[in-house]
Amino acid sequence: MNASTTSATTDTITPLRRNLLRACHLLLVVGLGLTAWPRLLASGPDRPVIDGAFDAVLCALQLLAIAGLFAPVRMVAVLVFEVLWKAIWVLVVAVPLWSRDALTPEVTETLFACAFAVPFVVIIPWRALVGDLIRRREPWHGAPAETGVPGERWIPRRRRG
Template sequence: MNQVSVFRLYVLRALYLLVFIGLGVQIWPTIIRHATPWEFMHGVELCMLAAFSLLCGLGIRYPLQMLPVLMWELIWKTIWLAIVALPLWLSGNLEEKMLPNVFAISLVVLVYLAIPWPYVYSHYVKKPGDKWSKTQHQA
Protein backbone atom coordinates (compact mmCIF):
# COMPACT_ATOMS: atom_id res chain seq x y z
CA MET A 1 0.00 0.00 0.00
CA ASN A 2 1.14 3.51 -0.74
CA GLN A 3 1.78 5.46 2.41
CA VAL A 4 1.09 9.18 2.50
CA SER A 5 3.72 11.32 4.18
CA VAL A 6 2.91 13.40 7.23
CA PHE A 7 3.87 16.47 5.19
CA ARG A 8 1.29 15.58 2.52
CA LEU A 9 -1.33 15.03 5.22
CA TYR A 10 -0.62 18.53 6.53
CA VAL A 11 -0.88 19.94 3.00
CA LEU A 12 -4.29 18.29 2.70
CA ARG A 13 -5.33 19.57 6.11
CA ALA A 14 -4.25 23.08 5.13
CA LEU A 15 -6.36 22.87 1.97
CA TYR A 16 -9.38 21.60 3.90
CA LEU A 17 -8.87 24.39 6.44
CA LEU A 18 -8.61 27.02 3.70
CA VAL A 19 -11.90 25.87 2.18
CA PHE A 20 -13.57 25.51 5.58
CA ILE A 21 -12.63 29.04 6.66
CA GLY A 22 -13.12 30.62 3.23
CA LEU A 23 -16.61 29.23 2.77
CA GLY A 24 -17.37 29.71 6.44
CA VAL A 25 -16.75 33.43 6.13
CA GLN A 26 -18.59 33.79 2.81
CA ILE A 27 -21.47 31.31 2.97
CA TRP A 28 -22.53 30.72 6.55
CA PRO A 29 -23.38 34.35 7.41
CA THR A 30 -25.63 34.44 4.33
CA ILE A 31 -27.34 31.20 5.36
CA ILE A 32 -27.77 32.17 9.01
CA ARG A 33 -29.07 35.69 8.34
CA HIS A 34 -31.24 35.17 5.27
CA ALA A 35 -34.65 36.72 5.79
CA THR A 36 -36.33 36.33 2.41
CA PRO A 37 -36.75 33.26 0.21
CA TRP A 38 -33.95 32.63 -2.24
CA GLU A 39 -34.29 31.97 -5.94
CA PHE A 40 -34.16 28.20 -6.44
CA MET A 41 -30.66 27.80 -7.93
CA HIS A 42 -29.16 30.39 -5.59
CA GLY A 43 -30.50 28.40 -2.64
CA VAL A 44 -29.17 25.15 -4.10
CA GLU A 45 -25.74 26.72 -4.61
CA LEU A 46 -25.54 28.12 -1.08
CA CYS A 47 -26.70 24.90 0.56
CA MET A 48 -24.26 22.79 -1.46
CA LEU A 49 -21.40 25.11 -0.56
CA ALA A 50 -22.41 25.01 3.11
CA ALA A 51 -22.39 21.21 3.04
CA PHE A 52 -19.04 21.23 1.25
CA SER A 53 -17.59 23.51 3.94
CA LEU A 54 -18.73 21.14 6.69
CA LEU A 55 -17.25 18.15 4.88
CA CYS A 56 -13.96 20.03 4.52
CA GLY A 57 -14.10 20.66 8.25
CA LEU A 58 -14.29 16.90 8.69
CA GLY A 59 -11.38 16.58 6.23
CA ILE A 60 -9.13 18.45 8.65
CA ARG A 61 -9.40 15.47 10.98
CA TYR A 62 -9.67 12.74 8.31
CA PRO A 63 -7.74 14.02 5.28
CA LEU A 64 -7.53 10.73 3.40
CA GLN A 65 -11.05 9.52 4.09
CA MET A 66 -12.47 12.81 2.76
CA LEU A 67 -10.47 12.75 -0.49
CA PRO A 68 -13.61 12.02 -2.56
CA VAL A 69 -14.90 15.44 -1.50
CA LEU A 70 -11.79 17.09 -2.94
CA MET A 71 -11.97 14.94 -6.04
CA TRP A 72 -15.59 16.07 -6.56
CA GLU A 73 -14.43 19.69 -6.33
CA LEU A 74 -11.54 19.02 -8.69
CA ILE A 75 -13.78 17.35 -11.27
CA TRP A 76 -16.61 19.91 -11.38
CA LYS A 77 -14.25 22.86 -11.46
CA THR A 78 -12.11 21.32 -14.19
CA ILE A 79 -15.19 20.54 -16.28
CA TRP A 80 -16.55 24.08 -15.78
CA LEU A 81 -13.26 25.67 -16.76
CA ALA A 82 -12.97 23.44 -19.84
CA ILE A 83 -16.51 23.70 -21.20
CA VAL A 84 -17.70 27.09 -19.94
CA ALA A 85 -14.82 29.47 -19.22
CA LEU A 86 -12.31 28.36 -21.86
CA PRO A 87 -14.69 28.54 -24.86
CA LEU A 88 -15.91 31.97 -23.70
CA TRP A 89 -12.33 33.18 -23.33
CA LEU A 90 -11.23 31.76 -26.70
CA SER A 91 -14.18 33.39 -28.48
CA GLY A 92 -13.55 36.72 -26.74
CA ASN A 93 -16.93 36.56 -24.97
CA LEU A 94 -15.72 36.15 -21.40
CA GLU A 95 -17.41 39.02 -19.56
CA GLU A 96 -15.37 41.04 -17.13
CA LYS A 97 -17.92 40.44 -14.38
CA MET A 98 -17.14 36.68 -14.64
CA LEU A 99 -13.41 37.13 -14.02
CA PRO A 100 -13.55 36.92 -10.21
CA ASN A 101 -15.45 33.61 -10.46
CA VAL A 102 -13.08 32.28 -13.10
CA PHE A 103 -10.13 33.20 -10.90
CA ALA A 104 -11.70 31.58 -7.81
CA ILE A 105 -12.53 28.40 -9.72
CA SER A 106 -9.04 28.36 -11.26
CA LEU A 107 -7.62 27.94 -7.77
CA VAL A 108 -8.53 24.28 -8.31
CA VAL A 109 -4.86 23.98 -9.24
CA LEU A 110 -4.21 23.87 -5.46
CA VAL A 111 -6.33 20.74 -5.24
CA TYR A 112 -4.33 19.12 -8.05
CA LEU A 113 -1.15 19.90 -6.12
CA ALA A 114 -2.43 18.74 -2.72
CA ILE A 115 -3.96 15.40 -3.66
CA PRO A 116 -1.62 12.41 -3.08
CA TRP A 117 -2.03 10.89 -6.54
CA PRO A 118 -0.22 7.58 -5.85
CA TYR A 119 -2.62 7.01 -2.93
CA VAL A 120 -5.63 7.86 -5.13
CA TYR A 121 -4.40 5.47 -7.81
CA SER A 122 -3.82 2.59 -5.39
CA HIS A 123 -7.09 3.09 -3.46
CA TYR A 124 -9.53 4.14 -6.18
CA VAL A 125 -8.16 2.60 -9.38
CA LYS A 126 -6.13 -0.54 -8.54
CA LYS A 127 -7.88 -1.65 -5.35
CA PRO A 128 -10.73 -4.13 -5.93
CA GLY A 129 -14.19 -2.70 -5.37
CA ASP A 130 -16.56 -3.79 -2.65
CA LYS A 131 -18.66 -6.91 -3.14
CA TRP A 132 -21.95 -6.56 -5.02
CA SER A 133 -23.69 -9.42 -3.22
CA LYS A 134 -23.47 -11.52 -0.09
CA THR A 135 -22.02 -14.52 -1.89
CA GLN A 136 -18.86 -14.40 -3.95
CA HIS A 137 -19.29 -16.26 -7.24
CA GLN A 138 -16.24 -18.06 -8.58
CA ALA A 139 -15.53 -18.12 -12.30
Protein backbone atom coordinates (compact mmCIF):
# COMPACT_ATOMS: atom_id res chain seq x y z
CA MET A 1 0.00 0.00 0.00
CA ASN A 2 1.25 3.43 -0.78
CA ALA A 3 0.63 6.61 1.16
CA SER A 4 -2.14 7.77 -1.18
CA THR A 5 -4.32 4.74 -0.47
CA THR A 6 -3.96 4.47 3.29
CA SER A 7 -5.02 6.68 6.12
CA ALA A 8 -3.17 7.62 9.26
CA THR A 9 -5.63 5.46 11.19
CA THR A 10 -4.84 2.38 9.10
CA ASP A 11 -1.09 2.99 9.35
CA THR A 12 -1.03 3.38 13.15
CA ILE A 13 -3.11 0.36 14.16
CA THR A 14 -1.15 -2.57 15.57
CA PRO A 15 -2.03 -6.11 14.48
CA LEU A 16 -3.29 -6.82 18.01
CA ARG A 17 -5.67 -3.85 17.98
CA ARG A 18 -6.81 -4.75 14.44
CA ASN A 19 -7.71 -8.25 15.64
CA LEU A 20 -9.43 -6.86 18.73
CA LEU A 21 -11.51 -4.67 16.39
CA ARG A 22 -12.37 -7.82 14.43
CA ALA A 23 -13.45 -9.44 17.71
CA CYS A 24 -15.73 -6.47 18.42
CA HIS A 25 -17.27 -6.80 14.97
CA LEU A 26 -17.67 -10.55 15.54
CA LEU A 27 -19.44 -9.88 18.83
CA LEU A 28 -21.91 -7.67 16.96
CA VAL A 29 -22.38 -10.22 14.18
CA VAL A 30 -23.12 -13.06 16.58
CA GLY A 31 -25.09 -11.05 19.14
CA LEU A 32 -27.34 -9.32 16.64
CA GLY A 33 -27.69 -12.52 14.63
CA LEU A 34 -29.03 -14.26 17.72
CA THR A 35 -31.30 -11.42 18.90
CA ALA A 36 -32.32 -8.82 16.32
CA TRP A 37 -32.89 -11.06 13.31
CA PRO A 38 -35.14 -13.57 15.13
CA ARG A 39 -37.22 -10.74 16.64
CA LEU A 40 -37.57 -8.99 13.29
CA LEU A 41 -38.40 -12.12 11.31
CA ALA A 42 -40.88 -13.40 13.92
CA SER A 43 -42.62 -10.07 14.36
CA GLY A 44 -46.22 -9.85 13.26
CA PRO A 45 -48.59 -7.05 12.34
CA ASP A 46 -49.50 -6.43 15.98
CA ARG A 47 -45.96 -5.43 16.92
CA PRO A 48 -45.35 -1.70 17.46
CA VAL A 49 -43.83 -0.13 14.34
CA ILE A 50 -40.97 1.47 16.27
CA ASP A 51 -39.90 -1.94 17.63
CA GLY A 52 -39.74 -3.35 14.10
CA ALA A 53 -37.85 -0.29 12.88
CA PHE A 54 -35.37 -0.59 15.76
CA ASP A 55 -34.71 -4.24 14.98
CA ALA A 56 -34.32 -3.44 11.27
CA VAL A 57 -31.64 -0.86 12.15
CA LEU A 58 -29.87 -3.43 14.31
CA CYS A 59 -30.03 -5.98 11.47
CA ALA A 60 -28.46 -3.44 9.10
CA LEU A 61 -25.79 -2.80 11.73
CA GLN A 62 -25.10 -6.53 11.85
CA LEU A 63 -24.64 -6.67 8.08
CA LEU A 64 -22.16 -3.78 8.28
CA ALA A 65 -20.36 -5.58 11.11
CA ILE A 66 -19.84 -8.54 8.76
CA ALA A 67 -17.89 -6.17 6.50
CA GLY A 68 -15.96 -5.13 9.62
CA LEU A 69 -14.61 -8.66 9.96
CA PHE A 70 -12.70 -8.13 6.69
CA ALA A 71 -11.92 -4.39 7.05
CA PRO A 72 -11.96 -3.70 10.80
CA VAL A 73 -10.27 -0.30 10.68
CA ARG A 74 -12.29 1.07 7.76
CA MET A 75 -15.51 -0.14 9.39
CA VAL A 76 -14.70 1.26 12.85
CA ALA A 77 -17.62 3.70 12.43
CA VAL A 78 -19.94 0.72 13.02
CA LEU A 79 -18.38 0.24 16.45
CA VAL A 80 -18.48 3.99 17.15
CA PHE A 81 -22.20 4.01 16.29
CA GLU A 82 -22.77 1.07 18.63
CA VAL A 83 -20.96 2.83 21.49
CA LEU A 84 -22.75 6.15 20.88
CA TRP A 85 -26.32 4.89 20.71
CA LYS A 86 -25.84 2.75 23.80
CA ALA A 87 -24.17 5.58 25.74
CA ILE A 88 -26.97 7.97 24.81
CA TRP A 89 -29.62 5.44 25.83
CA VAL A 90 -27.91 4.75 29.16
CA LEU A 91 -27.55 8.46 29.96
CA VAL A 92 -31.01 9.54 28.82
CA VAL A 93 -33.13 6.53 29.79
CA ALA A 94 -31.42 4.16 32.23
CA VAL A 95 -29.67 6.62 34.55
CA PRO A 96 -32.80 8.71 35.23
CA LEU A 97 -34.83 5.55 35.88
CA TRP A 98 -32.10 4.20 38.16
CA SER A 99 -31.93 7.50 40.07
CA ARG A 100 -35.70 7.28 40.69
CA ASP A 101 -35.35 3.60 41.65
CA ALA A 102 -37.72 2.73 38.79
CA LEU A 103 -35.74 0.17 36.80
CA THR A 104 -37.96 -2.42 35.12
CA PRO A 105 -36.85 -5.89 34.02
CA GLU A 106 -36.86 -4.67 30.38
CA VAL A 107 -34.63 -1.70 31.20
CA THR A 108 -32.29 -3.93 33.23
CA GLU A 109 -32.07 -6.39 30.31
CA THR A 110 -31.24 -3.58 27.87
CA LEU A 111 -28.71 -2.14 30.31
CA PHE A 112 -27.03 -5.55 30.47
CA ALA A 113 -26.91 -5.65 26.64
CA CYS A 114 -25.35 -2.18 26.62
CA ALA A 115 -22.55 -3.42 28.88
CA PHE A 116 -21.20 -5.48 25.96
CA ALA A 117 -20.12 -2.21 24.31
CA VAL A 118 -17.85 -1.21 27.21
CA PRO A 119 -14.79 -3.04 25.80
CA PHE A 120 -15.37 -1.24 22.48
CA VAL A 121 -14.59 2.05 24.23
CA VAL A 122 -11.12 0.76 25.12
CA ILE A 123 -10.44 -1.03 21.81
CA ILE A 124 -11.55 1.71 19.38
CA PRO A 125 -8.45 3.76 18.41
CA TRP A 126 -10.04 7.11 19.31
CA ARG A 127 -6.89 9.24 19.04
CA ALA A 128 -5.99 7.90 15.58
CA LEU A 129 -9.61 8.13 14.45
CA VAL A 130 -10.06 11.76 15.51
CA GLY A 131 -6.61 12.69 14.18
CA ASP A 132 -7.45 11.10 10.84
CA LEU A 133 -10.76 12.97 10.67
CA ILE A 134 -9.03 16.27 11.38
CA ARG A 135 -6.17 15.71 8.91
CA ARG A 136 -8.37 14.39 6.13
CA ARG A 137 -11.38 16.66 6.45
CA GLU A 138 -13.17 17.51 3.25
CA PRO A 139 -13.57 21.09 2.04
CA TRP A 140 -16.94 22.78 1.81
CA HIS A 141 -16.22 23.81 -1.79
CA GLY A 142 -13.45 23.57 -4.35
CA ALA A 143 -11.04 20.72 -4.82
CA PRO A 144 -11.32 17.92 -2.24
CA ALA A 145 -8.41 17.04 -0.01
CA GLU A 146 -6.45 13.95 -0.97
CA THR A 147 -8.81 11.10 -0.09
CA GLY A 148 -6.81 8.13 -1.20
CA VAL A 149 -9.95 6.65 -2.73
CA PRO A 150 -9.06 5.20 -6.14
CA GLY A 151 -11.09 6.67 -8.97
CA GLU A 152 -12.29 9.64 -6.96
CA ARG A 153 -11.49 12.89 -8.65
CA TRP A 154 -12.50 16.47 -8.55
CA ILE A 155 -14.75 17.82 -11.29
CA PRO A 156 -14.40 21.61 -11.54
CA ARG A 157 -17.46 23.79 -11.20
CA ARG A 158 -18.52 25.74 -14.24
CA ARG A 159 -17.84 29.42 -14.09
CA ARG A 160 -20.79 31.74 -14.31
CA GLY A 161 -21.01 34.46 -16.87
